[in-house]
Amino acid sequence: MSCSTENKARKWQRRKEYLRRAHQHNHSGLLSEPKGTRAPATSPKACEIAHAPSQPCIKVHICTFNSCGTVPCGDDLDRLLPTPRPDILAIGLSEFGMSLEKTLINKRTLRVLSRNWAAEVQQRLGADQFTLAASRQLQGLLLVVFARVDLPYCPLAVKTDAVATGAGNVVGNKGAVIVKLFLSAQQSADSDGQQHSIKVDPNLHKRVSSTTKDPHQASLTFVHCHLAAHPRNTKRRNQDYERILTTSRLLQHVSRHRPSKSRNHRPRPARHHHHHTTKRRSRVGVFRRFQKLYRRREKDTFRDTRGPVFLFGDLNFRVQCGNRAYCDRLLAMGRFDELLHKRCQLTRQLLHNDDSDDSQGSKESLGEIETVSRAPPWSEWKEAPVFFPPTYKFDMGTSVYDTSDKQRIPSWTDRILWRSDADGLHQINCQAYDSIPSVKSSDHRPVYASFDIRLGSTDGI
Template sequence: MNARSCMLLLNKEAMGENRKITRGSRLVTNKLLHRCQQLHGHGSVSGVSETLGKRPLNGNKDTLVYSVFASTWNVGGVTPSDGLDLEDWLDTRANAYDIYVLGFQEIVPLNARNVLGPRKSRVSAKWNSLIGEALNRRCREEGGANTNSSAKDDEGSVEGSQGFRCIRSKQMVGIFTSVWARSSLRPLIRHLDASCIGSGIMGCLGNKGSVSIRFVLHDTSFCFVCCHLASGGKQGDVLLRNLDVADILARTRFPGPAAHELPEKILDHDQVVLLGDLNYRISLEEAETRSLVRAKRWPVLLENDQLLFEFSRGRHFEGWQEGLITFSPTYKYQPNSDQYHWCFDSAGSDKKRAPAWCDRILWRGKGLKQVQYETCSYRLSDHRPVRAVFHAECDALSEAVSHK
């Protein structure tokens, strides 16, 4: 809690602009959206048709570009069925990326037994098995009779130059981060470490918090932070979310051999992606929010999005970027339906929560460029998964140095 209080003193100028935002100001939202367009082009692209790894950038043989798929999904405590097909979510039918970073929230219900009791690894193992099956299905199908030459491990990955391997996964209560890479990339990835921060009940339990995984690819360090921040739409809840972010950034540490000068904290890494159920809501009366959602007036709603508001004021998000939001709010849906939960008469008044863009993906770092930002229509829980694709530049040791 002392760390949280100290972090309150670290508010900085808003991305160099030091602007003030008035709720409902269309001008502010237009500036924010224009800024996103300047930074990231005019929205998402349909996909990446080729693997970018080991492709020289601007003729520089020592700079390589890899495609990174990152996604967040609050699965609402629902255990996946054995036949759940994840190919649409992972976009494996159209594209094959080099690295997949998948962040889950609530893979188990957040009850006292799960928060205080032993970790239930069976559920995370099942998710990894389904992920491996989806990522490697095309590889096995194309291999045909030759699939015996690539051994399949317990997580569904295929050992072979064309397959994908789970290089690291970590669970803390309901938060689960799973990182996969092409098998051919595995020898180039070093210093895989994970760090968990609980910021939930009493400021330390794991019902809320983060699971971070970092590694070094060639000579570039990456850090992926999966978060589940404080929930709630009451006045003051946004401050709790800000404190959670500050707490995660301040307390996360990665061990490293003394002989190597490795990044110790999240922001020390070259490229960072922060994703998860960040739980930021829309600062309007719920009735007005629902009316605007019915009319699909996303720009008006985004004028009052709490996270964009925090961006503009520089509260703990200086240096972070987010792509242009062109998709509908990702929460709160009726499970197994395309309708929001408040549309159902059976929903209790305390459950008729107004929709919001709770699920977000942010990033920072030189050489990281987002080329896609969207949601997809899996109906498993009351959240929709959100995914992004990045092109990541990596500094590689020159041939002369690497052979020393």
């Protein structure tokens, strides 16, 4: 008898013995259950969520302001800061302290100015109560995030990024700055079982990516944008938006459209390289391999935590209304919905009722980004109801909309959106969404939103 035949015979004997014992135990009542007493099947993940203690609610306040080359200070700065103070405060500024010419020349001076301004904000919040968790700047774009020192979630680390979408996708007068906070959704407990908050490390924004994996890890992502201007550039704004999502490594899980080759893409013809280029090509290959290893290690350190993402800033979407007098009459009557739902370039995409060529998901409108649906690019984002008047464009220092020769149509260019891809695991409630009309130092008005958030664990997502 061959070896394989002997193995099959032994397996069959073991199976017969197992079935015989199971039959005996079942008849003796060891495996039988009274009818109706069996517990319903529950997945381990469901059991974990069902028995997990309720997570604390954190208050997040977001403010966006196009300062039109100025630096908010004095009473204007006080108006930007909320009362009562939240747990996390994110402030995004566009055109901070400079024009385009100053952007290209005085980068070092601008960085010093932003550091001093962030220190002033922290001083007004209370240096003993708030710490600067993160700060990122791209020329005139500035995003600062402050956190309470007694934040009810354990802070793990912070990562930042920036994407330029200006001229040639190089100039940073347009683009986005991103801050991602990694938090532990599980509170620590004292010996008596009572939960307590954990102090935020004052040097959190300097910490490197060396944190070990946490099964209760969650994240909060803040994306401050300044997109292309002018009413006719809806297509360009959507392209900038897609570039930001697909370029930043912190937003890869947010992007609905993955960068891929178009169906019409033609491979480049082969070129005959000379021998003197071999050494240079090998050096480039080595660099890319090390770069991939670094990114892989970084990705292993922090999993793809799909926590809430907040996108805000001067998105520059306009109200399409050819008659300024008609628009002024609607605003005077408080009929904001008619302008927002029917004529606002962004709101129509959020409501998924934009029939324009820019939102049909064609490869022509999104360049090399091949879409998988015909939904508008912004249709997956959420926004609270807008009850405040347009925030652009005002005559400087007044509450009067543009009286120049251009007679620009008043528009809601400054917006705050959010989304979460964790299938309802996180609870996000917007408590307030409004503008600050008393700040008149710019041709824009600041916009703020306050949120109550309960973070769930993203383990296994």
